[in-house]
Amino acid sequence: GAGVSQSPSNKVTEKGKDVELRCDPISGHTALYWYRQSLGQGLEFLIYFQGNSAPDKSGLPSDRFSAERTGGSVSTLTIQRTQQEDSAVYLCASSRTGGEWPQHFGDGTRLSIL
Amino acid sequence: SQQGEEDPQALSIQEGENATMNCSYKTSINNLQWYRQNSGRGLVHLILIRSNEREKHSGRLRVTLDTSKKSSSLLITASRAADTASYFCATDTGRRALTFGSGTRLQVQP
Numbered sequence: 001g002a003g004v005s006q007s008p009s010n011k012v013t014e015k016g017k018d019v020e021l022r023c024d025p026i027s028g029h030t031a032l033y034w035y036r037q038s039l040g041q042g043l044e045f046l047i048y049f050q051g052n053s054a055p056d057k058s059g060l061p062s063d064r065f066s067a068e069r070t071g072g073s074v075s076t077l078t079i080q081r082t083q084q085e086d087s088a089v090y091l092c093a094s095s096r097t098g099g100e101w102p103q104h105f106g107d108g109t110r111l112s113i114l
Numbered sequence: 115s116q117q118g119e120e121d122p123q124a125l126s127i128q129e130g131e132n133a134t135m136n137c138s139y140k141t142s143i144n145n146l147q148w149y150r151q152n153s154g155r156g157l158v159h160l161i162l163i164r165s166n167e168r169e170k171h172s173g174r175l176r177v178t179l180d181t182s183k184k185s186s187s188l189l190i191t192a193s194r195a196a197d198t199a200s201y202f203c204a205t206d207t208g209r210r211a212l213t214f215g216s217g218t219r220l221q222v223q224p
Binding site for chain 1: 144145147149154155156157158159162164202206210211212213214215216217219
């Protein structure tokens with residue numbers, strides 16, 4: 001596809017379960033970002049991958065959150081032992097190389113923790 | 115606190131009117147970007163203005179930047195019902211990913 005693809009679009013799970021969220025960036029984009037958006041709020045930065053460099057994990061809220069990017073393409077955000085405060089929309093974006101290149105966003109995964 | 119803060123939080127206007135949204139930020143920036151988000155969708159990039167630019171136009175959009183006041187404004191002229199969305203400013207400080215504000219929810223009444 002031409003755009004950033006995220007799956008699943010919706011995820012409902014019980015507190016304490018682990019979840020995996022997937023992001024397929026635009027082909028050729030070396031920069032990939034994960035953000036979290038709570039209802040009616042702005043975006044909270046989580047993690048940033050740029051090429052083969054070590055990712056910037058400074059936005060991850062706790063050690064329950066982790067992310068990886070395999071082969072410089074697909075990325076997975078994992079949340080372990082989910083809590084109710086993890087409920088939010090998780091957005092992924094990619095851009096050519098970061099910097100001034102615009103970020104292209106997927107439609108997000110809406111995560112609900114019961 | 116947020117690097118970028120939009121004002122107003124919500125704006126309701128009639129079709130054909132102009133809509134102005136403001137963004138204030140705290141630290142030095144390389145550039146400032148505006149994004150739009152339709153309900154339930156991801157963000158879409160609208161326009162980027164560099165720190166050495168004062169004004170930029172794109173179609174019905176006009177963006178200004180005042181680095182001395184650390185503020186930017188987005189003007190949408192002759193608004194349409196399809197412009198109904200949330201609008202976010204995002205600052206690039208060169209450190210890492212963009213820092214987004216909390217957004218302005220624009221409602222354009224037909």
